[in-house]
Each structure stands twice: as structure tokens, then as C-alpha cells.
Amino acid sequence: LSDEPRIEDLLRELAPQVLGMLVRRHDQFDACEDAVQEALLAAALQWADRGVPDNPRSWLITVASRRLVDEWRSESARRRREESTAVLELAVADQAVSHDDTLTLLFLCCHPSLSVPSQLALTLRAVGGLTTAEIARAFLVPEATMAQRISRAKERIKSTGMKFDLPPESERADRLRVVLHVLYLVFNEGYMTSSGISLHRADLTTEAIRLARMLYEIAPGEGEVAGLLALMLLTEARRPARTDADGWLVPLDDQQRDLWNTAQITEGVALLTRTLGKFPVGPYQMQAAIAAVHDEAPTADETDWPQILALYEVLEQISPGPVVTLNRAVAVARVHGPRAGLALLGTLDTDERMAYTHRLEAVRGHLLEQAGDLAAARESYQRAARMTASLPEQRYLTLRAARLD
Amino acid sequence: MKYMIMTFGSAEAGVAAMGREWMLEMVKFMQQLDKDLKDSGELVDARGLADGSQAKTVRIKNGIPVATDGPFAESKESLVGYWIVDVESEARVIEIASRIVDYVKAPIEVRQVMDAPPDF
Numbered sequence: 245l246s247d248e249p250r251i252e253d254l255l256r257e258l259a260p261q262v263l264g265m266l267v268r269r270h271d272q273f274d275a276c277e278d279a280v281q282e283a284l285l286a287a288a289l290q291w292a293d294r295g296v297p298d299n300p301r302s303w304l305i306t307v308a309s310r311r312l313v314d315e316w317r318s319e320s321a322r323r324r325r326e327e328s329t330a331v332l333e334l335a336v337a338d339q340a341v342s343h344d345d346t347l348t349l350l351f352l353c354c355h356p357s358l359s360v361p362s363q364l365a366l367t368l369r370a371v372g373g374l375t376t377a378e379i380a381r382a383f384l385v386p387e388a389t390m391a392q393r394i395s396r397a398k399e400r401i402k403s404t405g406m407k408f409d410l411p412p413e414s415e416r417a418d419r420l421r422v423v424l425h426v427l428y429l430v431f432n433e434g435y436m437t438s439s440g441i442s443l444h445r446a447d448l449t450t451e452a453i454r455l456a457r458m459l460y461e462i463a464p465g466e467g468e469v470a471g472l473l474a475l476m477l478l479t480e481a482r483r484p485a486r487t488d489a490d491g492w493l494v495p496l497d498d499q500q501r502d503l504w505n506t507a508q509i510t511e512g513v514a515l516l517t518r519t520l521g522k523f524p525v526g527p528y529q530m531q532a533a534i535a536a537v538h539d540e541a542p543t544a545d546e547t548d549w550p551q552i553l554a555l556y557e558v559l560e561q562i563s564p565g566p567v568v569t570l571n572r573a574v575a576v577a578r579v580h581g582p583r584a585g586l587a588l589l590g591t592l593d594t595d596e597r598m599a600y601t602h603r604l605e606a607v608r609g610h611l612l613e614q615a616g617d618l619a620a621a622r623e624s625y626q627r628a629a630r631m632t633a634s635l636p637e638q639r640y641l642t643l644r645a646a647r648l649d
Numbered sequence: 650m651k652y653m654i655m656t657f658g659s660a661e662a663g664v665a666a667m668g669r670e671w672m673l674e675m676v677k678f679m680q681q682l683d684k685d686l687k688d689s690g691e692l693v694d695a696r697g698l699a700d701g702s703q704a705k706t707v708r709i710k711n712g713i714p715v716a717t718d719g720p721f722a723e724s725k726e727s728l729v730g731y732w733i734v735d736v737e738s739e740a741r742v743i744e745i746a747s748r749i750v751d752y753v754k755a756p757i758e759v760r761q762v763m764d765a766p767p768d769f
Contacts, residue, residue: 359737361690384651384764385693385735393690633650633765 251291254300255284256454259373262304264345266312267408273352274398275315276308277370283308284373343462346371348410350459353397354423355406362397363426364433369394372451382448383433420463424472424528427456431476449480467523470515471532477512478535481505493640497544509539527563530555549578566595570607582615602631606641613648622648651693651762652742654732658755659700667754678752686734686745693733701727733762 259280266276283304297303353366365383368374374382380390411419434448456473463469485499494500513536520529534555541547553575560568569592577585589608598604609624625645632638664672686692704727705716736742739761746759 361735361737383735388687389690389692389735391690392687396688396690633761633763635763638763 251288251296254296255287255304256373257458258301258304259284260346260349260371260458261342262301262308263370264342264349265305266308267349268342268345270312271408273370273406273408274402275312277398279308279311279315280304281369281375282311285375344410346458347462348408350423351411351419352401352406352408354419354426355401356419356422357404357406358397358400360426360429362393362400363422364430365390365393366397367426367455368430368451372455374451378447420466420468423459424468427452427459428472428528430455431479449476449483452476453480465523467519468526468528470519470523471526471529474512474515474519474532475528475535477508477515478532478539481508481512481539487636491636493636495640496538499544501541501543504539509536512536513540525558525562527559530559530562534559547578549575553579566592566598567603570598570603573611574607577611577614582611585611586615600631602628602637602641605631606637609641609644618648650738650742651733651735651764652739653760653762654734654742654746654749655728655758655760656730656749656753656755657726657757658729658753659702659727660729661700675752682732682745682748686732691734691736691741691745693735695730695732697730698728701729 262283263276263280266280267273270276286307287300287304291297291300349371350367353370354363358366361383365379368379368382369376376391376394377387379394380387383390410416431449431452434450434452453473453476456469456476460469460473481504482496482499484505485501485503486494488494512532516529516532516536520533523529534552537548537552537555553572556568556572556575560572569588573585573588573592576588586608589604589611592598592604605624605628609621609628612618612621612624622645625641625648629638629641629645632641660672663675683692683695686695702719705718707714707716709715732745734742734745736745742759746757749757
């Protein structure tokens, strides 16, 4: 039994390598992916029982290849003659791991022509090696729904004739941005999403960090990959303090900082130090740098807000948008006082992109409260509570408003 | 993003107002819609509720909870069924709702399910 977590970790690590190898050889993502999932299930059962084989990757390739052959056998006799010999040769050869395969796999699962929910689901299954049932549980949908989503995504890959190749250099930066965004969403889904009961679904954050770490090992020369991994680590580090014993949200200022995970903070900061200034600066690196300033402050009062404000100014230059402006307003308020922050918030009132988000009103509520305008603060909190689709946040904002009655 | 799509009224009132043919077509439409939402990987749950006349209303009387027969609201305001879908955007859920409204010919309500990330 003590071997079980190790087997699971091993399988998840090997999943994209085995799949990448098979797809590179056969160019049939759909069939190969099914075969690898079956091989992973078989391994999970057999290895727990009889121990891990000497060469686990080879084992998986052999079993997955057999499934493929079985599949083709039932498909057509012609195919079988052409393919089965080749498949078995491959299994025996057990070629060296190619990092490019795993990277190509990520690019394929995060192809811009797939919908975002499909990109997330497919990445977790094909690259993360999670089962459909695990992914369905994580996203709180029925397994049949998730199975259908994955199968449609695979059909789309097939029907649009996407090739198992790295994108050309000219598209690479854009495509990498999509991959990073998908990993970021997986992390957020785990870190922040709530079914109303639990605020945190650790499996998804762990998985997102694992995938980001894997990507960083494959592509250490991409500053934004390092930035995203650092951002995840520096954010995840605060998780133990983010809710109280009753499951209520605790804002950053009130968090018990000795609960923060120092190992993750150290790793995140070290990663950031190695990265900043050596690569073109990007939004993930800047967000990680901001998270690091928070994480390194021994108390909320000792937070280096001028530094955070300077970082938000850089972030706004490289990646402008209303949400960045909103966050900058928080920093402006800390450095120059709540009225200065409120003035900057005012510039967002006519921004249509902010019309449907509660965030503007939530921040305004906090700043009005700090400025001593309690009646207006209460109204802002109440408006924000009505607009949010997050249950813990709604409770938090409603209470915040009630406190000012 | 998850949304609940709600329809109101009653089958009886529907048949009275729109006729039997409409009702039969409606059943086919609902089956097709459920199938489409399953195929697209967006359906989380879909249920029809027993007629509002069969409802019980529980309220406090003299300090004790008491159940009484009957719906709380008029039948046209009574919930008869819902879908919960997990979709990519609000635009998509409006598209699904529009398809239903086209058939039902009565307003339906779309509400986001509270499982979005908090932002701080």
C-alpha cells in the first residue's frame, strides 16, 4: 500500500512520454490516447499487485501498443498487416525520451481551435495522465459529460487534421501563451473555485504545479514558464492561511503568516531571482514578483507597497488592462492614501469590461471604508456581493457590509 | 461556468394555451436538447418537477413548521424544470436559452451557479 502514491506519481510522469512516443510514430492522437489510458489503468492495477516492472516505460509502451494493434485488428485487416509489425518494433526499441514530444503534446492539447474547457480537460488527461473520472470530479460535472467533452476535443483534433509537430517558430510565442494560460486556469480552478463547501481543491493546484514544473524542465529558456511556476508556488504557499477553521475566506492582511509554506516561498523566490532580468519580462514574471513581495513581508504592515506599486506600473505597461489598473489602484491607495486609489478606480467606471465584475465594487468598498465613508462603503460591498458568482466571496462581502450597519 | 436555466408554468396550462400538437413537439424538442447538451459535453443535470399543484409549502405557524398543500405562487410563476449546464461563456448559455424560449414561448430564467473563483 505504501507504494501506491509512488506508482501514481510514476504513471503521471510517464503518461505524456509514452503518449508522445506513440503519436509521433502513428500520428493518430485519438486512438493512441485511448490506448495509453488503458495501459495506465492496467498498470495501476497490476503494479500495485505485483510490483513495478524493471522498465516501467517500456511496459507501458508495450501494453499501449498491444491495445492499438487490437483496435486496428478489429478495424481492418489491411491496416493490421501494415501497422502491427511496426508497432511491435517500436515497443521493443523503447526509444529515448523526447522532451519535444511532451511539449508537442501540450501544444496539441492547448490548440487555439479547441474551446477552453476542452483544452483544460484534454491537457489533464493526455499530459497529466488523470482519468476522466478524476477530471470530472475536479470540475464538478458528471463523468459522462467530461468523457463527452474529451472525446469531442479529440474528434476535433482528428477532423481538423492537426499534426503532431511543434508549431513553427513564428507561432511559437502565441501558442506557448495559450499553454501557459491553460495551466494557469487549472491552477486557479483548484486554488479558488468553490463548490460552496470547500474553498480549495488541492488536487488541481498540485497538478498544475507539477505540469508547470515539467514544462519548466523542458523549456528552461522561456522566462514566462519560470514566471508562471514561480507565481503558482508563491500563491500556493499562502493556501493554509487563506481560510480559517470554519472555512471562511481570510484576506491577505489578516492571514496568519506563520502558516505560509516557507519551502514553496523559498523555491518560488529562487526561481524568480534566476529568471528576472535574464529573459524578456512578461506578465507572469511580474505577477510572481508582486506575490514574492507579499510573501517576503513578515507582517502585513511591513509589506513594501512602494515596490508593489512600481511592479504594477511595469505590469500595466507590458500587459495593460482594467484588472491590472484595479490592482494598481489598491497599491496606490496603500502608498498615497485611499482617496488617490479611489480616483484611479474612477477611471474604470466607464470601462465596459468592468461593468459585469464585482471586483471594482469590492475594492471600492474597501477603499471607501479606509477613507471613512462608511455608508458608501456599505453600498459598494452590497453591490459587489450581488454581482459575485463566488459563494465564499458573497458571504465575505455581505458580512463586510453588515459590519458597517 | 455553470448556469441554471429555469422554465416556469405547467404542462396543463401549456396544452390549454398552445394545443396538443405543440405539447408533443415540445417533448421531442426537449429530448433533442438534452441529447445535444450531452453530446457537446455541457450538460450537468436536467430535471422536470412534478406539477406545482402537488407542491407542499412549509411555513412557521405559531412557532412550529407546518406543511400545507399547494403551490406558493401562481402556476405561471411555478418552476417546472431546469437544466444545469457547464459552458464556456455567458453568450453560450444565452444561446441555449434562446433555443428553449423559441419553443416554450414563455420567459425563462438564466442564473449563474455560485462556483466561480473569489478574487482575492
